[in-house]
Amino acid sequence: xxxxxxxxxxxxxxxxxxxxxxxxxxxxxxxxxxxxxxxxxxxxxxxxxxxxxxxxxxxxxxxxxxxxxxxxxxxxxxxxxxxxxxxxxxxxxxxxxxxxxxxxxxxxxxxxxxxxxxxxxxxxxxxxxxxxxxxxxxxxxxxxxxxxxxxxxxxxxxxxxxxxxxxxxxxxxxxxxxxxxxxxxxxxxxxxxxxxxxxxxxxxxxxxxxxxxxxxxxxxxxxxxxxxxxxxxxxxxxxxxxxxxxxxxxxxxxxxxxxxxxxxxxxxxxxxxxxxxxxxxxxxxxxxxxxxxxxxxxxxxxxxxxxxxxxxxxxxxxxxxxxxxxxxxxxxxxxxxxxxxxxxxxxxxxxxxxxxxxxxxxxxxxxxxxxxxxxxxxxxxxxxxxxxxxxxxxxxxxxxxxxxxxxxxxxxxxxxxxxxxxxxxxxxxxxxxxxxxxxxxxxxxxxxxxxxxxxxxxxxxxxxxxxxxxxxxxxxxxxxxxxxxxxxx
Numbered sequence: 001x002x003x004x005x006x007x008x009x010x011x012x013x014x015x016x017x018x019x020x021x022x023x024x025x026x027x028x029x030x031x032x033x034x035x036x037x038x039x040x041x042x043x044x045x046x047x048x049x050x051x052x053x054x055x056x057x058x059x060x061x062x063x064x065x066x067x068x069x070x071x072x073x074x075x076x077x078x079x080x081x082x083x084x085x086x087x088x089x090x091x092x093x094x095x096x097x098x099x100x101x102x103x104x105x106x107x108x109x110x111x112x113x114x115x116x117x118x119x120x121x122x123x124x125x126x127x128x129x130x131x132x133x134x135x136x137x138x139x140x141x142x143x144x145x146x147x148x149x150x151x152x153x154x155x156x157x158x159x160x161x162x163x164x165x166x167x168x169x170x171x172x173x174x175x176x177x178x179x180x181x182x183x184x185x186x187x188x189x190x191x192x193x194x195x196x197x198x199x200x201x202x203x204x205x206x207x208x209x210x211x212x213x214x215x216x217x218x219x220x221x222x223x224x225x226x227x228x229x230x231x232x233x234x235x236x237x238x239x240x241x242x243x244x245x246x247x248x249x250x251x252x253x254x255x256x257x258x259x260x261x262x263x264x265x266x267x268x269x270x271x272x273x274x275x276x277x278x279x280x281x282x283x284x285x286x287x288x289x290x291x292x293x294x295x296x297x298x299x300x301x302x303x304x305x306x307x308x309x310x311x312x313x314x315x316x317x318x319x320x321x322x323x324x325x326x327x328x329x330x331x332x333x334x335x336x337x338x339x340x341x342x343x344x345x346x347x348x349x350x351x352x353x354x355x356x357x358x359x360x361x362x363x364x365x366x367x368x369x370x371x372x373x374x375x376x377x378x379x380x381x382x383x384x385x386x387x388x389x390x391x392x393x394x395x396x397x398x399x400x401x402x403x404x405x406x407x408x409x410x411x412x413x414x415x416x417x418x419x420x421x422x423x424x425x426x427x428x429x430x431x432x433x434x435x436x437x438x439x440x441x442x443x444x445x446x447x448x449x450x451x452x453x454x455x456x457x458x459x460x461x462x463x464x465x466x467x468x469x470x471x472x473x474x475x476x477x478x479x480x481x482x483x484x485x486x487x488x489x
Contacts, residue, residue, distance in 0.1 A: 006032050011040055019049035026052055030059025038067050045071040050080035057083060061090025069096055076104045081113040088119035097127065106131025114144050121150040130158050133166045140170070140185075141178025152181060164190070172197040180208040183216055191216050199228070207238040214241070218248045226254040233260045239269045246270065250277045258286055265293065271303035279310035287316055294322045304329075305337025312341025315348030324361050332371050339365065339375040346382020359386050367393070367401055377404040394419065399428035406434035411441035417450030424459050429468040436463060436474035443481035457482075 006028065013025030026044045029037045041063070044056035057075045060068040068090070075087035088108060091101060101123075108120035109132050117139065124131045139151035155163060171182040171194055179201075186194075194216070201213035214232075217225050226249060233245040242264055249257050261277050264270040275293065278286040293299050293307035308326055311319040319341060326338035342358055350358070363386065365376045380386055390405045397405065406423060409416040420442060423435035439456075443449060449456055463475035 007037065011037070014040060014044055019047075019052055022047060022049065023051040023055040026055035026059045030055070030062035038063060042068060042071045045075055050078070050083050053078060054080070054083045054086040057086035057090045061086070061093035064094060068094060069098070069101070072096065073100055073104045076108060081111075081116060084108065084111060084113065084116045085119060088116055088123060092119065092123045092126065095126070102127055102129045102131055105129075106135065109135035109139060114142075114147060117142070117147055118144070118150065121147065121154060125150065125154050125157075128158065130154065130163060133163050137163070137166045137170045137182060138174070138178050140181040141174070141176055143177075148177070148181065152185065155185065168193065176206040177208050179204075180206070180212040183209075183212040186216075188219050191219060195220070195222075202228075202232050207241050210236075210238070210241045211244045214244045214248050218251060226252045230254060230256060230260060239264075239267055242267075243270045243273050246273045246277050250280050255281060257281060258283070258289075262289060265289065266297065266299055266303065268300035268302060271300060272306035275303060275306040275310050279314060282314065287311070287314060290314075291316070291318065291322065294326070301329075301331040301333040301337075304331075304334045305340075308334070308337040308341040309344065310341070312344035315345060319345055320350075320354050320358060324357065327361055327365055327369075335365075335369065335372050336375045339372055339379045343375075343379030343382045346379070355383065355385070359383050359389075362386070363389060366390075366404065367397065370398075370400055373400055373404055377407055380408055391416075391419065394423070399426075399431055402426070403428065403430035403434045406431065406438055409438055411438050412445050414450055417442040417446075418452065421450060421453050421456050424456060424463065429466075429471060432463065432466070433468065433470045433474050436460070436471060436478055440474060440477040440481055443478050447481075449478075449482065 010025040010028040010032075013021050013028075016022050016025070022044065026041060029041055038060065041056045041059045045053055045060070047053050047056065053075060057072060060072060072087050072091050072094070075083055076091065078084050078087065088105070091104070105120045105123040105127070108116050111117050111120065120131070121139070124136075130136050136151055136155060140148050140155070142148045142151065155167065159167070167182045167185060168190060170178055171186055173179070174182055183194075191198075198213050198217055198220075201209050204210055204213070214229060217229065229245055229249055229252075233242065233249065236242045236245060246257070246261060246264065257277055258281055261274045264274045265278075267274075271293075275290055278290050290307050290310050293303055294311075299307075304326070308323055312323060323338045323341045323345070326334050329335050329338070339362070342362060346355070346358065362376060362380050362383065365372065366380070369376065380390070387408065387410065390408050393405050394402055402423070406420065409419060411417070411420075417439065420435045420439040423431050424439070426432050426435065439449070457479075460475045460478050464472050464479070466472050466475065
C-alpha cells in the first residue's frame with residue numbers, strides 16, 4: 001500500500017506547474033514505479049523542460065520495461081546534452097536492439113558532448129556494430145583517452161572491408177591524432193598501400209602523425225628509408241618525433257647517425273635515447289661523446305644514468321674513474337645508472353686493481369645505500385669474486401641486505417645450499433623468500449636438498465601457508481622440484 005501511495009503521489013506530481021517537481025516525480029517513478037508507469041514516463045519524455053525529459057529517460061531505463069524504444073530514440077536526438085546522456089544510458093540499460101537503435105548510437109558518435117560519445121561507443125560495442133564507420137574512425141583522434149581507446153577496440157573487433165577502407169582513408173589524409181592512430185592500427189600488408197602518403201606524412205604539421213609515419217616506414221623495410229629518415233631528423237624539432245627517429249635509425253643500423261644525434265644529447269626526454277644510439281655506433285668518437293655527458297656539462301639525471309650504463313656495458317677503459325664518483329650523487333637515478341654501468345663493466349676483462357676498486361665501492365653501497373639496493377645486488381653479479389665477503393654479511397646485516405646477499409649466492413654450491421636452509425626460518429619475509437628461491441634453484445639443479453636438508457621438508461610445507469604470497473610460491477616451487485606430494489602452490 002505504501003508503494004501504491006508513492007506511485008500515486010509521483011503521478012500527480014508529473015502534472016505540477018514547477019519543472020523541478022515534475023523532474024523529481026519522473027525520477028521517483030523510475031525508482032519505485034512498475035511497468036504500468038511506462039506510459040506516464042513516456043509522456044514526461046515529451047515535456048517542455050529538459051530536466052524533466054532527462055529524468056524521464058533515466059526513469060525509463062531504471063524501470064527496465066519494454067515499449068520505450070521510440071521515445072528514447074527521439075530523446076537521443078534532443079537538443080539538450082543532459083537529455084541525450086540519460087537517453088543513451090537508458091537505451092543501454094534496456095539493451096535495445098534494431099537498426100533504429102544502432103543508427104541512433106551512430107549519430108551520437110559525432111555528438112559534441114564527450115559523455116554522450118562514450119555512451120554511444122559502449123552501446124555500439126554491446127551491439128557489435130559500428131553505427132557510422134567514418135565517425136567511428138575519426139574518434140580515434142578524440143582527446144579523451146577513454147573515447148579513443150573504446151573506438152580503437154570497436155574498430156579492431158569490427159574490421160570488415162568497409163571499415164578497413166575507412167581506416168586506410170584516415171591513415172592517408174585524416175586529421176592529426178586520428179591519422180596517427182589509424183596508421184598504428186594498420187598491419188604491414190595494408191601499409192604498403194600508403195607508401196606515397198607516408199613520405200608526405202613526414203612533414204605533417206602534427207607531431208603525432210610524423211611519429212607514427214616513422215614507425216610505418218621502418219616496418220616497410222624499403223631501401224633508402226634510413227637515408228630519408230636521417231635527412232628528416234636533421235630538421236626535426238619536436239622531441240617525441242626525434243626520439244622515434246633516433247630509435248628507428250638505430251634499429252635500421254644507420255652508422256651515419258652520430259652528427260644528427262648530438263644536438264639531442266642534452267635534452268631530458270631524448271638524451272637517453274641519443275646515448276643509446278651512440279653506444280650502438282660504438283666508435284671512439286661516439287664513446288667520447290658519451291663520456292662528455294659525465295664530464296663536460298651538467299645534464300638531466302636520466303641522461304647521466306644512461307651514459308653511465310652505456311660506458312660500463314661498452315667496457316670503456318675510462319669508465320671506472322667516471323662511474324665511481326657517481327655512486328655519491330644526490331640523485332638516486334644517477335646512482336642506479338652508475339651501479340648498472342659497474343655491473344656491465346664487471347663482465348669485461350679488467351685489471352685486478354680496477355676490479356678490486358669496483359668491488360670495494362659496491363660492497364660499501366650494499367651496506368650503506370638502501371635506496372639502490374636492488375641495483376647494487378644486480379651489479380655485484382658481475383663480480384663473482386665477491387661471494388666470500390657477501391657470505392660474511394649474512395649473520396649481522398640488516399634484513400634487506402641479508403635478502404640481497406642470499407640472492408647473490410651460488411645455487412649450485414653445496415655450502416650455499418646449506419645457507420639457504422638456514423635462512424628459511426628468518427623472521428623477515430624478503431629473507432625467507434630469497435632463501436626459498438635459492439633453495440628452489442638448488443633443488444632443480446641437483447634434484448635434492450643440500451645434505452642435512454631432510455628436516456627442511458616440514459619447514460617448506462609450513463611456508464606454503466606463509467602470510468607472504470611470495471614466500472608461499474617460492475616454498476611450493478621447492479617442493480615441486482623435489483616431486484613431493486605436498487607440492488601444492
